[in-house]
Amino acid sequence: MKTFPAIFIALAFAGNIFAADVAADFTAANQLYAKGKFSDAAASYEKILQTGAVSPTLFFNFGNAEFKSGHLGKAIAAYRHAEQLAPRDAELRANLAFVRNQVQGVTQRESFWQNWVGTLTLNEGAVLTAILFWLTLALFSARQIRPTLVPKLKSATWIFITLTLFSGTVLGLQAANHFSAACAVVTTDNATARSGPFDDAQSAFTARDGAELSVLDWRDGWVQVMDANGKSGWLSAKLVEVLPGA
Numbered sequence: 001m002k003t004f005p006a007i008f009i010a011l012a013f014a015g016n017i018f019a020a021d022v023a024a025d026f027t028a029a030n031q032l033y034a035k036g037k038f039s040d041a042a043a044s045y046e047k048i049l050q051t052g053a054v055s056p057t058l059f060f061n062f063g064n065a066e067f068k069s070g071h072l073g074k075a076i077a078a079y080r081h082a083e084q085l086a087p088r089d090a091e092l093r094a095n096l097a098f099v100r101n102q103v104q105g106v107t108q109r110e111s112f113w114q115n116w117v118g119t120l121t122l123n124e125g126a127v128l129t130a131i132l133f134w135l136t137l138a139l140f141s142a143r144q145i146r147p148t149l150v151p152k153l154k155s156a157t158w159i160f161i162t163l164t165l166f167s168g169t170v171l172g173l174q175a176a177n178h179f180s181a182a183c184a185v186v187t188t189d190n191a192t193a194r195s196g197p198f199d200d201a202q203s204a205f206t207a208r209d210g211a212e213l214s215v216l217d218w219r220d221g222w223v224q225v226m227d228a229n230g231k232s233g234w235l236s237a238k239l240v241e242v243l244p245g246a
Contacts, residue, residue: 022053030061038068056086060095067099072210073187075099077241080185084244087119103210108183108228125171132164182215184225184240191240193233197222204233215242 029044045062063078079096086092100107120128139157143150186207194201197219205227207213213225216232223240226232 022048022051026053026058029065033061033065033068038065041065042069042071042074054085056082056089056092059085060089060092063095063099067095071187072099072103073185073241076103076210076212077185077187077243080183080243084121087121099210103208105206105208105211106227106229107208107211108213120170122171122175125167129164129167129171132160132167136160136164183243184213184215184223184235185243186211186213186235186239187241188239191235193225193227193231193235195233197224197234199236201234205231207235213240 025044025048029041029048032038032044033041042062042065045058045065048058049062059078059082063075063082066078067075076096076099079092079099082089082092083096136157139153139160143153143157186209189209191207191211193204193207195204196202207225207227211227213227213235215223216226217224218237219234221237222234223237223242224232224234225240
């Protein structure tokens with residue numbers, strides 16, 4: 001894994017990534033980063049994101065700037081957004097792992113199966129499953145139209161049936177993980193989780209900047225979370241960034 005000197009920014013290609021009105025702001029943010037003005041760069045990247053512009057490069061650069069500004073949680077959240085768009089990017093995964101290793105205290109990690117099904121985006125998984133389904137259907141159609149091909153296509157038909165069922169199962173796991181396994185990333189130095197969704201509730205545990213917690217419930221600006229030790233509590237939504245599953 002590479003260490004984190006990372007100025008992995010796309011100055012030359014900004015115009016190809018975004019519309020013209022956003023590309024100039026993106027280039028300006030990259031220049032702030034290159035000058036070592038990391039907080040200003042992070043603010044500029046965030047402003048671009050607020051316009052609705054989305055790309056793995058933008059989230060990646062935003063994460064780099066937040067890390068250099070000392071904000072582990074915001075960096076992890078940005079990297080995880082980028083990872084959902086580019087799950088096989090080696091530099092991105094290296095930086096995410098590096099920043100996660102800086103987090104103090106208890107935090108969660110994706111399970112093996114979550115990492116495995118996360119190697120494709122949800123859209124990629126859906127496209128792959130659709131392609132396999134239509135190829136399987138084409139084989140069945142060919143067998144109906146030309147019965148003499150049945151013996152020759154028998155093995156191929158079973159292979160594509162198996163691949164389609166397997167791909168569909170993986171897609172189902174991806175969807176379940178994406179829509180039901182939300183994660184809250186702590187974005188402040190110390191966040192006190194409380195026994196109930198109100199400020200005066202008893203303290204349940206403290207989570208450090210960058211801690212990743214499972215989301216159990218939402219209520220009136222509060223998020224119920226659980227840490228890797230199984231402790232649960234309520235955090236103000238202002239203290240975390242909630243992400244969908246991997």
